[in-house]
Amino acid sequence: GSQFRNGEGEAARESLEKSLSIGPTYEALSNLGTLDFYEGRFDEAVPRFEQALTIEDGDWRVWNNLAECLRFGGGDPDEVKAAFAKTADVAERDLQRHPGDPDLMLTVASAAAASGQKQRARELIDEVIAGGVENPELQQVVASVEEELGRRAEALTWVERALAGGYPLTEIEAYPVFDELCEDPEFEKIRQRCGGAGQGSTSQD
Numbered sequence: 001g002s003q004f005r006n007g008e009g010e011a012a013r014e015s016l017e018k019s020l021s022i023g024p025t026y027e028a029l030s031n032l033g034t035l036d037f038y039e040g041r042f043d044e045a046v047p048r049f050e051q052a053l054t055i056e057d058g059d060w061r062v063w064n065n066l067a068e069c070l071r072f073g074g075g076d077p078d079e080v081k082a083a084f085a086k087t088a089d090v091a092e093r094d095l096q097r098h099p100g101d102p103d104l105m106l107t108v109a110s111a112a113a114a115s116g117q118k119q120r121a122r123e124l125i126d127e128v129i130a131g132g133v134e135n136p137e138l139q140q141v142v143a144s145v146e147e148e149l150g151r152r153a154e155a156l157t158w159v160e161r162a163l164a165g166g167y168p169l170t171e172i173e174a175y176p177v178f179d180e181l182c183e184d185p186e187f188e189k190i191r192q193r194c195g196g197a198g199q200g201s202t203s204q205d
Contacts, residue, residue, distance in 0.1 A: 009035060026055040030062050037065055042073030060091035060107060067114065071176050085115035102128050106141045113148035114177075121145055136165030144177045156186050163194040 013035055019028045033048035049066035057063075067083035070076070088111035095104045105124045113121035125145045133139055143158035159172060159181065169191065172178055181187055 009039070024051060024055070026052050029055070030059075030065075033062075033069075034065060037069055037072075040072075042069045045069045046073065046075070058090060060087050060094060060111075063087040063090055064107065064111065067111070071114075081115045084111045085117070087111035088115055088117060088120075102131060102133070102138065106138055106145070109145045110141055110148075113145045118149055122149060125149070134165075136162045136167040139165060140167050140172065144175065147177055147181050152181065152184065155181055156184065156190060159187070160190045160194065163190065169194065 013032070016028045016032045016035070019025060020032065029048045029052035033045040033052060036042070036045035036048065046066065046069050049062055049069065052062055053066065063083060064087045067080060067087050070080045070083055088108050091104055091107045091111060095101065095108055098104055105128050109121045109124035109128065112118075112124070125142060129142065133142055139158050139162035143155045143162060146152075146158060147155035159178070163169060163172065173182055
């Protein structure tokens with residue numbers, strides 16, 4: 001999604017919408033959905049992902065994007081759960097082909113936790129952690145799985161690692177999974193330690 005985050009978003013959107021007007025393709029639908037998702041247009045993204053999945057339903061990324069859109073957009077909890085269950089299923093198949101792949105293990109763990117398959121999520125997350133997780137993006141995923149499993153202390157530890165590694169505080173605060181964690185007094189201390197309190201202003205100390 002990096003090309004979407006800078007000014008190329010508009011140009012990308014125009015060419016994708018042009019190709020959709022000729023005929024809906026899986027690629028244009030899923031890419032436009034992703035663009036909408038990054039821009040916070042969840043209501044527009046959901047039908048694009050749903051339509052893409054009617055054309056081709058074997059990519060866990062599209063299922064995961066749909067699930068996250070439903071979650072961010074405050075969708076029906078059962079629909080959110082079902083989309084994450086499907087994400088876990090499809091990613092699980094990829095994991096059988098690439099056993100031990102930490103990205104896939106985290107994807108399955110995250111989707112399993114979100115769809116209520118706590119036992120599977122716990123097995124996978126413990127295995128990933130045992131192997132070591134250095135990437136801040138992945139540390140944030142570990143934190144979100146720990147939070148969904150009700151392990152707040154661990155979630156806070158991983159959030160702090162991700163922030164220390166440069167993961168944006170704003171993204172932690174915007175992510176619905178972390179809503180309650182962000183209210184935790186311990187999170188406030190982490191923000192102070194990671195410089196979140198004085199962001200954008202000169203901190204007085």
